Amino acid sequence: xxELVKISCYIEEYSNQNGKLCARLRDKASNKKVVLMGxxxxxxxxxxxxxxxxxxxxxxxxxxxxxxxxxxxxxxYIVSDAPDEIVVNIDIEMGGYLFE
Numbered sequence: 001x002x003e004l005v006k007i008s009c010y011i012e013e014y015s016n017q018n019g020k021l022c023a024r025l026r027d028k029a030s031n032k033k034v035v036l037m038g039x040x041x042x043x044x045x046x047x048x049x050x051x052x053x054x055x056x057x058x059x060x061x062x063x064x065x066x067x068x069x070x071x072x073x074x075x076x077y078i079v080s081d082a083p084d085e086i087v088v089n090i091d092i093e094m095g096g097y098l099f100e
Contacts, residue, residue, distance in 0.1 A: 002077035002092055008100075009034050009072040011053055011064050023050045025074065025097075027086055028066055034074055038091035049097065060099060073100045 009025040012033075016022045025034040036046065053063045053072075062068020074097045076090035090096050 002089070004075060004092055004094055005078055005088075007034055007074045007086065007088065009074055009097075010062075010066050010068060010070075011050055011072060013064065023047070025050075025072055026066070028071065030086070031066060032081075032083075033085040035085055035087045036074065036076070036090055036097070037079065037087055038076070038089040038095070040091050040096065046097070053099070063099070071100050073098055 008028045010028055011023050012026045013021060013023050025036075026032065027034055050072075053060060057063070060070035063070040063072070074088055074090070076088040076092050076095040079087040079089050081087075
């Protein structure tokens with residue numbers, strides 16, 4: 001059985017090659033990009049989820065700060081831990097992501 005881990009993340013906003021505003025998760029401890037995978041991973045759902053942080057920024061004002069107290073908790077098992085990114089499979093009991 002795979003071991004469930006919790007990674008505390010913040011949201012990083014950036015502009016893509018076309019100049020469009022995008023968002024991704026970064027690990028607060030290592031500052032590595034956190035990539036989600038698995039059957040339960042839906043890019044559109046994740047983007048809608050991350051959009052809620054912007055809408056409710058008054059409730060969680062530090063969600064975009066590496067050193068802030070607000071987090072996106074990612075739960076799953078680590079598939080790989082490279083120098084620049086952590087790949088997490090969320091297809092596990094209690095796996096997924098949520099604001100804390």
